[in-house]
Amino acid sequence: MKCTSKFFRLITLITVVAFCLSGCSYFSYSAKYSVSSSTADARDSEVYPTFASDICVANTDVNQDSLEIGDSLSAGLFDLNSRETLFAQNVNDKALPASLTKVMTAYVALKYGSLDQVLVAGSDVYVNESGAQKVGLKEGDRMTLDQALRLLLIYSANDVANLIASNIGGSIDGFVDMMNQEAINIGATNSHFQNPHGLQAEDHYVTAYDMYLIFNAAMGYDTFQEIINMKEYSTSYQTASGGTKDVSVSSTNGFVNGNSKAPSGITVIGGKTGTTTAAGHCLILLAKDGNENPYIAVIMRDTDSGTLYKDMSNLLSEITN
Numbered sequence: 295m296k297c298t299s300k301f302f303r304l305i306t307l308i309t310v311v312a313f314c315l316s317g318c319s320y321f322s323y324s325a326k327y328s329v330s331s332s333t334a335d336a337r338d339s340e341v342y343p344t345f346a347s348d349i350c351v352a353n354t355d356v357n358q359d360s361l362e363i364g365d366s367l368s369a370g371l372f373d374l375n376s377r378e379t380l381f382a383q384n385v386n387d388k389a390l391p392a393s394l395t396k397v398m399t400a401y402v403a404l405k406y407g408s409l410d411q412v413l414v415a416g417s418d419v420y421v422n423e424s425g426a427q428k429v430g431l432k433e434g435d436r437m438t439l440d441q442a443l444r445l446l447l448i449y450s451a452n453d454v455a456n457l458i459a460s461n462i463g464g465s466i467d468g469f470v471d472m473m474n475q476e477a478i479n480i481g482a483t484n485s486h487f488q489n490p491h492g493l494q495a496e497d498h499y500v501t502a503y504d505m506y507l508i509f510n511a512a513m514g515y516d517t518f519q520e521i522i523n524m525k526e527y528s529t530s531y532q533t534a535s536g537g538t539k540d541v542s543v544s545s546t547n548g549f550v551n552g553n554s555k556a557p558s559g560i561t562v563i564g565g566k567t568g569t570t571t572a573a574g575h576c577l578i579l580l581a582k583d584g585n586e587n588p589y590i591a592v593i594m595r596d597t598d599s600g601t602l603y604k605d606m607s608n609l610l611s612e613i614t615n
Contacts, residue, residue: 349377349481349510352503356382361612363605368502368594371609374510375587381612385503386484389594392568393427393450394505394576395492400443400521401512402472403458409440409517413461415534421452423493428453429541434534440517441529447521447566449543455491466490482507494572502592509566509578509590522564522580525550549579554603557611559584575602583613 350372356379363369368389371381415435421428429445431453437445439462445454456466463469466489473487482504488495500508512518528542548554549562556562565579574595581589591609596602 349507350374350379351377352379352382352385354382355384356380357612360615361608363593363608364597364601367596367605368592369605369609370502370506370590370592371612372506372510372590373587373613374589380589381609382503385506386501388484388499388501389576390494390498390570390573391485391492391500391505391594392570392573392576393452393492394500394566394568394578394594395487395490395498396446396450396455396568397505397512397566397578398473398477398487398508399455399458399469399490400447400518401508401515402469402476403439403443403462404512404515404517405476406472407439407458407462409438409443411439411461412436413439413442413457415453415457416460418460418466419453419456421456421491421493423452426452426491426493429543431457432534435531435539437529437531441531443517444521444524444527444529445541445543447518448524448527448545450546450567451543452491452493455489459490477504477508480507480511492568492570492573494570502594505578505592505594506590509580509592513580519564519580522547522566523550524564525552547577547579548599548603549606554607556581557607557614559614560610562610563588569599575599577602577606579606579610581610581613589613 352370361381368384368387370385373380415431415433417433419431419433427450429451442454442458445451459466459469463472469490470487477485485500485504486497488498526544530538530540533539545551546567547565549556550564561582563580568576575598576594578592581591593606596605
């Protein structure tokens with residue numbers, strides 16, 4: 295009787311170890327969305343796997359002839375469940391990320407900060423580049439990291455990126471060092487950051503494949519998943535004079551704000567846009583098919599907004615082809 299009991303315990307132990315070795319290389323998490331009734335049917339609470347080591351690999355172009363998009367674009371489509379690269383074109387070429395940079399900014403802030411942390415704007419909060427998107431922060435203004443992340447990812451506010459960086463990293467330069475170290479840690483070794491917002495800077499670049507790695511890492515945080523799904527956001531923050539300032543923003547993502555429509559059978563959960571004159575038009579998305587399987591799609595250096603969303607729709611159509 296004792297030998298039989300020990301035998302079954304041994305078999306059980308071997309089974310558990312074998313299961314972990316074969317099936318514990320990923321973890322799942324729930325996406326907690328707060329969406330309007332008009333989009334709740336399409337983007338409800340989902341469960342998406344993200345992979346610590348089992349990631350999609352794209353060393354060369356994949357299925358390049360199956361999709362008609364510009365030859366100069368960097369683009370990739372990644373099946374997260376099967377860890378398969380469905381499409382890849384120029385994915386390892388260096389490209390200017392524009393505001394896709396803010397995905398890395400959010401990832402580092404979520405990893406090292408706390409959502410209730412109060413951020414105080416310093417003299418380095420100002421962004422003077424002509425046409426740069428911002429909420430108009432001034433030195434001494436205050437808001438929580440939670441508020442800042444929503445303004446960063448939904449509205450792509452560049453002054454908010456500086457606010458986050460200087461508070462989480464001790465200085466903007468210190469935060470940028472953290473960004474570059476975290477890029478190495480997650481395998482995004484063909485990227486280099488010079489600022490937290492993505493405005494033009496020498497030696498500031500990523501690859502489309504590295505953006506997939508960065509976005510995939512950021513999805514490990516429920517808050518990131520929630521924010522990229524939001525169509526709009528309103529909040530109030532404390533000004534340096536002790537008053538409050540109201541701010542309301544809408545998503546820059548055409549698939550989320552309703553200006554663009556995903557292909558039949560595909561639901562876009564959310565993502566991040568990026569545009570500068572030098573970088574062109576960029577977009578990275580989390581999408582799902584009719585069976586709830588998740589995908590990351592990315593396009594960089596497209597010619598204009600209309601072409602970008604047309605190209606992205608064609609890319610997403612590869613999921614069901």
